[in-house]
């Protein structure tokens with residue numbers, strides 16, 4: 001760990017689970033009920049010390065839990081207002097790109113240089129950023145112990161990042177958000193960026209949404225980035241047009257337009273709605289997640305659902321309007337602490353999700369998941385019910401359960417027996433839903449991981 005006089009900053013941002021509102025949340029007419037998760041992506045930023053006389057300007061990003069996970073970048077000021085553009089430097093014989101890291105650096109450093117009035121290559125000094133992901137973002141290799149009981153804070157994975165099996169908690173959104181927050185906090189004085197203030201969170205949200213869309217090459221609803229910044233909420237998306245005029249990073253005019261987008265100036269005024277007060281959990285109730293690894297993958301689900309909606313607009317509107325009512329009813333049951341109404345509210349949502357799946361021909365709640373959710377609800381005391389979260393499919397379920405060790409043990413026992421009898425691999429993750437979004441952390445918490 002660096003000595004105390006060093007300038008070290010640590011932040012973390014949570015993963016997400018979209019409990020209700022999958023597909024609907026893509027349209028501003030509807031909302032999504034999203035929970036932030038206790039699984040966080042942590043980023044520690046620190047200065048790099050070079051020996052006297054060496055003028056090295058470099059940004060080093062590393063994920064020490066994975067093999068071959070170090071990315072080094074040089075950077076320059078691009079011509080014609082193109083902002084700060086990084087160039088990956090080769091280490092060893094191979095160069096492995098990380099588009100989410102690279103895009104975030106282009107966006108965050110461009111914004112920082114603009115508002116901080118930095119002279120590039122002068123005051124944007126070299127820095128090292130260390131990424132540490134809580135274990136539940138990736139399945140543990142066989143024999144490493146289940147997530148729910150794992151004792152090591154940050155596991156070492158015997159694979160590259162590309163070879164790790166993701167559990168779908170939104171690692172890229174949490175990473176882009178935490179990395180942006182760490183860079184903004186590290187480079188800008190508090191009067192220009194304060195993570196603890198409402199304005200600071202808005203700047204971070206706008207910057208992270210823009211960078212995340214660019215890195216993934218498409219504009220989704222952005223509920224995952226909103227959860228990473230704000231935590232749990234009832235989320236209404238932004239109009240995609242806000243990002244339409246933004247050139248590629250490094251292209252002429254990128255820097256000016258990025259600042260406009262981040263500050264929401266002119267026609268880039270953000271219309272996202274993040275209703276935090278619409279969401280909470282009844283006392284003694286927890287959101288839990290299970291990873292379901294049955295080897296099947298469904299691609300193009302969003303495309304197919306939207307094609308059905310375009311084909312049958314009247315029927316789709318009727319179904320979505322009714323489903324929106326039921327999703328909002330579920331949010332109210334949770335917020336008002338009406339635990340006795342919870343099972344019925346979850347069943348009501350699932351009924352229409354299955355109807356949407358049947359009519360669009362997309363396995364949003366496939367039969368195998370229906371069977372698992374129904375069995376858990378009927379047979380495990382303390383399980384109120386659950387859903388197939390987000391886009392649905394075969395690979396995860398979210399549960400609402402009594403928040404106690406006894407219930408946890410019973411679920412673990414149940415999924416173990418289920419996996420054996422069904423030949424699938426269902427495991428309870430250690431994550432829980434939680435309310436808080438991005439936050440500053442104490443650098444000392446990462447002792448042993450940070451050089």
Ligand SMILES: Nc1ncnc2c1ncn2[C@@H]1O[C@H](COP(=O)(O)OP(=O)(O)OP(=O)(O)O)[C@@H](O)[C@H]1O
Pocket residue numbers: 063098099100101131132133161166167168169170171172173175216
């Ligand atoms: N610990 C990490 N260190 C560095 N980069 C990471 C890390 N975790 C995720 N990433 C980046 O995010 C990418 C994965 O993003 P992707 O959108 O495919 O998954 P996800 O966000 O976890 O999935 P989902 O949206 O289904 O929840 C990786 O390829 C890498 O670029």
Ligand SMILES: C[C@@](O)(CCOP(=O)(O)O)CC(=O)O
Pocket residue numbers: 017018021022023024025026168220221222223302389390391392
């Ligand atoms: C289908 C969609 O509404 C939700 C996808 O959620 P997830 O990635 O499955 O958690 C897409 C989106 O909102 O961008």
